[in-house]
Amino acid sequence: MKLHRIIATLTIGAAVAAPLSAQAETFPSRPVTLVIPFAAGGPTDLLGRVLAQSMGASLGQTVVVENRAGAGGTLASNFVARANKDGYTVLLHHIGMSTAPGLYRKLPYNPLADFEYLGQVADVPMTVIGRPDLPAKSPQELLSYLKQQGNKVNLAHAGLGAASQLCGMLLQQAVGAESTTVPFQGTAPALTALIGGQVDVMCDQTMQTVPHIRAGKVKLYGVTTRDRLKPLADAPTMREAGLKDFEVVVWHGLYAPKGTPPAALATLNKALRAALKDPALIGKLDEVGVQVVKESLQTPEALRTQLSSEIDRWGALIRQAGTYAD
Template identity: 60%
Template sequence: MAVPTASTRSLRPLASLRRLTVAALGLFAAAGVQAADPFPHKPIALVVPFSAGGPTDVVARSLGQAMSRHLGQSVVVENRTGAGGTIAPAYVARAEADGYTLLIHHNGMATAPALYRKLSYDPLKDFEYIGQVADVPMTLLGKKDLPPNNTAELVRYVQQNESKINLANAGLGAVSQLCGLLFEQATNVKLNVIPFQGTAPAMTALLGGQVDVLCDQTTATLPQIAANKVKLYGVTTPQRIRALPNAPTLQEGGLKGFEMKVWHGVYAPKGTPAPVVARLTAALQAALKDPAVVKRLDELGAEIVPPAKQTPEGLKTWLKAESDKWQPMLRKAGAFAD
């Protein structure tokens, strides 16, 4: 048997060191491959500020299913409700900026700074913009036995009976609250505003006759209109809408300049990498061409926004414009801030 010499013994530690180095390099290489995994490589959460079954949730689920098909990963709707729709944006603003936590929100992103003195996020500074989704018209409704039969008669009726009229909304920060405020200003009245915790209980109160008037989006009101369970006075858009072709606009009824729609945008936490934002925007744009999404949104009375708005810049520009429009009005109202 050969006896190890001093030189061979001294080479053994070097050989061991080489093996360790090769193993370490292998680990680093594996980590590099994992870090370079293409986005997305796991499910994405699409956070909704309102309850399941509500108008924004319905839009989110239709959109999420289509985006899943184009991304190759599940887009899972997650409802984080409360505080007038401000809990979900705060949660997403604090989430890791990796593209796996997204927010879908409506006009509330523009109005929250005027409604809450201690907002924990800045809608204009704490998010990356993915793009707009769809515009949803609103409808002004009355309980079935409310005497007026058209907008002009309704205006005269509320002006003569303002202390007796109960105006419902879905709560602080809801689009129905904004529409109600716009209606009060347009008719120069101060009604008894009754806030509810969501659209469903507000509609239930209208159907039951506990309240007189409600202004809310077609995603929530079309079934009751179709069933002839409420009085429809008009839509809040400048032109008549496909979903209700025979319904006049409120402007036709004499409320000049009365225009409001619900708009939805998708956001990611600030600092999300530009390639990830681009990938998400492309998936959003593809989803908005998906026949199933087009059909579903059309059934809800929603209208997909033009391609120029389905972009980060389109959403950013619109959010700034809506913030400039609504925040002064809400601050002037005063009582709407908490």
Template identity: 40%
Template sequence: MKKAVWAGLIGILALTGAARAGAYPARPITIIVPFAAGGPSDAMARVLAERMRATLGQAVVVENVTGAGGSIGVGRAVHSAPDGYTISFGHLGTHVANGAVYKLPYDLVADLEPVVLLPSNPMIVVSKNAVPATSLKELLAWLKSRPAPATAGTAGAGSGSHIAGVYFESASGIKLQYVPYRGTGPALNDLIAGQIDIIVDQTSNSINQVRAGTIRAYAISDDKRLASAPEIPTADEAGLKGFQMTLWSGMWVPKGTPREIVKKLNAAVVEALGDAAVKKQMENLGLEMPPQDQLTPEALGARQKAEIAKWWPIIKAADIKVD
């Protein structure tokens, strides 16, 4: 008798969960971006949020929750209800590197469900216009000749810009003095104003300022030039062999979110990425679309685990820690 009652209760709960998933979404959805407004993550999230609204029939709101290299914003999402109404937006820095840099009160893999892999972009070495160098070789010579390290803006310890800066140091033999911000948007503003010397930045964050002539670009960390900015050489072409790094982004939800809701969110993002206007916006930002077969939750989960295996030993060997 008891077994029959328990079976009935389980059946009712399952049907209730299915009904909830079927009615989803019934109210606005929040995408938590763990960096300041105006930065590359914020820009991508807002483009996608607007297009997702049309598919899901509900407002999709971007909330910027900054601090600690993005770990505070990710934590906010992790500890939200697993109902599909809170999405964690992040990238290589927030959902891979931070696990090796910070003592997180959550597990980046165990406490999150992957939703979809998003567009990626290489890093770009940029400086304020007052720097006298006009090529990467000249920049490296200038950096090495300084009596004190040049200042380099980052989005915080362990962020993509910080890891890329450390990687740049290792590949070139130079030293930098890092200046942390709540995102590379504010860091870029200070670079334009001449308050810091360089950023090893996401291309999507800096490319419009490079085009406007307010900062100077030297090279990108890819094996091919950008279609949207073919005049910028690769690091290999500019004389720094082996400096290659791609910063990919993704979306996650709290662990325990119903599978059907994950599928709905995935489908909404995939539809958005297939939209011609969205593709054009991403291309203008220097972003590259993921292959179609990589647009599944499983593909993002596999990418995240593989990147943890790759980058954690590098980060720990470089002794990247919170100051």
């Protein structure tokens, strides 16, 4: 009897262990959800959808994009931080992941403690643009206009924590004059207001602005990168315009909940690396000036280093500006 019980126990144990082992070996066995912390149609959403398609091909599973907009990206970040630790929920977030600790007094998660890091993804340049009938005709004239008009200038942004807000903060600091900032619930309504002449100036990512610039719907004054951009080759950098240290690039990273199994993380990182070599993805992003990061940055370690450094950088600027949210 005892021998039969031992055999039965071993058989049951093997039956339980086998599916678990098979499940670990076949990750992913169902669709993966890519959470985007901003509204559909915005720059991060556009990047996420291109990335999801390429990663899905590598994983052999559909990567479903889920938009969870609100509170400058913190709602989505908190959702992913609390999600199941199985590799099936990941987060694509931009520079806002590093500014949230400075902007929010009561952040419900810790960017450095509550996530696993999969790797950096892409750098998106920004443009400084104005309403079609803005008097300034050149970047230099725009800087003079901002200084002279001060708070008479309406500077639009896509909401607290948005890249457009951060770029606008830097622009005001660099010029040495405070504009009247006008927040919107997303990039699309802010751009609509700029095109319609309801606001004067705005910073935003090339993924969103290049089509409007090419169509002549907004005035382009400069790009925020160190070097000129291929899709906007005639546009000077803001450094060329006289702002010596002005440089803003919206970096993006891929995250999973803390405690996600190493095997799943390795599979996801492998799929990320494969996606960032996909000629179709590179071609789509190149059209709007988006640069896939070099291979050495497509690692968990590189993303963690970037995030930690940027938290320090933006925290100091935000404290200086006195911009907070409860």
